[in-house]
Amino acid sequence: MSFFRKVTSKPWEHAGELEGIHGDFQPVSTASRTGLVMFLAVVSSMFLLFIVSYYTRMQSADWEVLKDPRILWFNTLVLVLASVAMQMASNLSKRDKPGRASLYLVGGTVLTLVFIAGQVAAWEQLLVAGYYAASNPANAFFYLFTGLHALHLVGGIWFLVRLGIKLRQHDYVQAKQNVALCATYWHYLLLVWLVLFALLLRT
């Protein structure tokens, strides 16, 4: 039933009917996935507002375009691979192959760490070249965007580690659902990065 039809129904009628969802003992992924989707909405709201601020601030005369370090291209490739690895892990765990799935999870984690290291390297290059946060807003936004994005990946890795523990404890039922959630999260962060990267490149 569509949301519109739901909220236009007359609830005082049809007493005794029991349609509607049944909350207890439902598959955990539904609740977790709803939670994750809501969380991604929150994160989207945050990045969206940052992007709006970026565009507004850009109008000012003191804005100096930052020449983006070339290592970002390499980092982007690494993050795409990490996302692919997470998707493979998700697919494999759905087909009940926890062993191989773990392998991809480890691969995804390592790639993500490489990505973060690459971002740090980009920071260092900029700092060495004298692009400090305080010297121009374009620089400040660069550090802010990349930093916040990396922070979200770090949070993701924390969940991955906990997932790893679950796998070692052979708690496959729950792990299976969580691998899929992690994959979604990684794809989302990849998307965020692509948007941010495009934005940084264009301006």
Next chain:
Amino acid sequence: MAYVALADKDHEQHLHDPQSFISKYIWSQDHKVIAVQYSLTAIAIGMVALVLSLMMRLQLGFPDTFSFITPDEYYQAITLHGMIMVIYLLTALLLGGFGNYLIPLMVGARDMVFPFMNMLSYWVYLLSVLVLCASFFVSGGPTGAGWTLYPPQAVLPGTPGIGGGIVLMLVSLVLFIVAFTMGGLNYVTTVLQARCRGMTLMRMPLSVWGIFVATILGLLAFPALLVTGIMLLLDAVLGTSFFMPAILSMGEQTKTAGGSPILFQHLFWFFGHPEVYIVALPAFGVISDLVSVHARKNIFGYRMMVWAILAIGGISFIVWAHHMYVSGMNPYFGFFFATTTLIIAIPTALKIYNWVLTLWRGDIRMTVPMFFVIGFIFTFINGGLTGLFLGNVAVDIPLSDTYFVVGHFHMVMGVSPILVIFGAIYHWYPKITGRMLNDTMGKIHFWLTLFGTYAIYLPMHYLGIQGLPRRYYAMGDTSFLDESTQAMNAGISVAALFVAVVQLLFLFNLFWSLFKGKRAEKNPWKATTLEWQTPDNPPVHGNWGPELPVVHRWAYDYSVPGAARDYIPQTMAPEDVPRADDSYHGEEGEHQ
């Protein structure tokens, strides 16, 4: 995501295990305990804000009298008073407190869907409160930039607390937002995913609707505060120029350039206006339930009430710049935002009509919660109507930044939600503690609070029309204020002191009734909603015993024709409803 415990059978068992004191009351994952923790912390920090407001009133009522209130301290007091009341008291109490307590009980869930995260939410909230309090003790004291923290002055000398004060304030806000997000994800997901069998969205009580939509608003709007907070923090600590233009500060040029203070204001109010409804919508929901229960009548126009909540929630994101009519933004925005702001008045007015129409042809019980309901309707009509002055750009121009604004927002966002909170506490206290609050004390508290607060805020509107500016430490002589203005200011201050003292009676009642209050029946108000149908009172961890409830009807079956009693609990199947007349049969009774 190991905190997702519900589906796991082992965890399920664990949920009902007897627990030690520490895990039951301190590191608790039970939504009811977390709700109480949230509420008590919010009330405690709210008391601090109350004392701060008294400091302000002492200075305004009796200038040049108290040596312990310097301009620095005065501006620190207005800043912290505003910030604490809006964020750390009202938001935390209505969502962290009432949201936590009511959502699982009202939708028939055993707990929030992510109990561990819920617990974490409270502890991070407590941390944010402690960080805020810490700013009182750093050198320079807390920030005195006004609760809106407008740059550039928030981070420049000339404003109190530009060292540690502003940094701790912003860090505390970031922590609060993290805490709110963890709690908010829980509330929304629980409403969407953990309702019991038969509990369709439209069978939910309006309290849940209000809290649910308010939480969504919060989840989408608080990021705006986070974004502003982070950027302002970098401006303060690293010297970036997100919001800082080129400035001459203390006779010297700053290193900043090009930043836009207006951008800060847009972002801040993009959060700040939905924030008003984050506080108001739960209050609207709760009041709807109270009015219905205590008038023994279904809420009038339930569907309209739900639509109004949704409409208000949606429109609240496109009215923010009505706080900025004289801010120097593009003046043409004024036309748009005045129009949207006055449009939002229409669903809000409909809600007021429907509360009054619920009383109409009802069977009104003069209980203490009903007193607070009627008091709320009065103050909210008043505060809502003065909002029409400030929302309409031409009318707002002479009134903005005056005491008219102070009177308006205290009426609509101070007194009104607080009356709801009091009413709700009198209503649900027996559920939470198993005892009734003392009625006599409750009524005295009500009368003195209602008349006392009105004595504070009604005159403020008129002083504002006269031109009395807000945020002034002292007025001195002016060419436009009547001589009697200072006498009125003193009168307002006396009323404020009086109202503050009266609140001690409420706190005493809370405490006294915990031990000496009359033992509550299981369903003392004869309400239909699920929280009153728990097997234990107060409900134990897990809420429902071995079987979850099953819902057969909406939340407002009061005084249904043909039924023997004037209420039918949501859990009651049609065939179980006792009939007034044995010869009566057929189901029309349930369907009207």
Next chain:
Amino acid sequence: MAIAIGILVLVVITLLFHFMSPWWFTPIASNWSSIDLTVDITFWITGFVFVVVNLFLVWVVIKYRHKEGRKAHYEPESKKLETWLSVITTVGVVAMLAPGLWVYGKVTQVPEDAEVVEVIGQQWHWSFRFPGADGVLGQTSVAVMSVDNPFGMRADDPAGQDDILIADAELHLPIDQPYKFVLRSKDVLHNFTVPQFRVKMDLVPGMSPYAWLTPTRKGRFDIMCEELCGIAHHTMRGVLVVEDEGDFQTWLQGYPTYAETAARPAGNPEVGQATYGLCGTCHGAQAEGIQQLNAPKLAGLDSWYMSRQLRNYKAGVRGAHEADSYGAQMAPMAATLVDDLAIDNVLAYIGTLPDESAPATIAGDAEHGKDLFITCESCHGKQGQGIWALNAPRLSGMNDWYIIRQLDNYRQGIRGAHPQDLYGKQMGFMARVVRDEQDINDLVAYINSL
């Protein structure tokens, strides 16, 4: 029942208060009576709704209060009633919004014959600029602001040369002439408000918001800052005088153009030395101050501050109060300096004298004084060194007995009470923060330690 009566009483109180309170709009002095009209319309409509809905509430509560055997009516909703209420509410909203937007349309449209004046805000002062003969305001920049160029005028902009600089917190305007106020802030947010004019607008650093109005009533009005701008926000006052065109022109001609201020020669200390002879008899040959003669130390004091005080003495703004006997002594002395050039010369000479800290004569609790000084340092600087941009003179190393006397004078309204002494008025506000003699001694003891 009680609650119904309670609500009724509140409604009656509200109405009585509305019609009987002495507080209402201050009489208007601009063309914006249409704004007052929108406020009136809103009052009538909302007042009507307030009374009707609350009286209905009162009636309902009385009529439908619980009685034995009453049963509530069962009616989940009424489409007809709700539709009607929506329509009526919408009509009411439109009735308020439409005139509001129409008036606002006029607020945003500056008439073509409007003259321009720039209002400049800074912590915590007002100053003003007229465009001069060419009608164009010259460009300004924060980067070039200094004690000699407080307006931040760009020397390379020809349009700025004839701009008239009003380095005072008092602005005059001719009656019945529309003016566009271009607003500029040097530091933080401020707000330009004259309550009698109704319109107001924020000053935003880095931007140029504007407002416009036509003064329609002669008089002396307060300029208020209504956007929190720091701890002395409440002292940021100015004065706006509306007068006849002729009086206005006379007033305006008393102020220099930018070109004139820029071309003004620096004071000559050698000429000043001769003039100083007379001053030295009281203030000491080295301007070190002589307590027995009640003459404070001048060496090391900011010359822009002494210049203002000398002109105040000459104009009877300072030293005219009957209780200010020492000031009364100074006033005729200041009058011996015939013009601004003479003042500049003598100040130039004082600037060459050695600056040695005055001896401490007061004992007090400096620790406590440090807490009190938090308020002072916002203007006078952390070291009490004085800050030109805040119009706050130096305190450290000056005579403590003199500071005490002036604080007393400020607190008793002996100094800073003259209507033209707006800087003194500001200090009068702040001096009242110190409540008693012990506080003053502690404060001065701390200043001595700087």
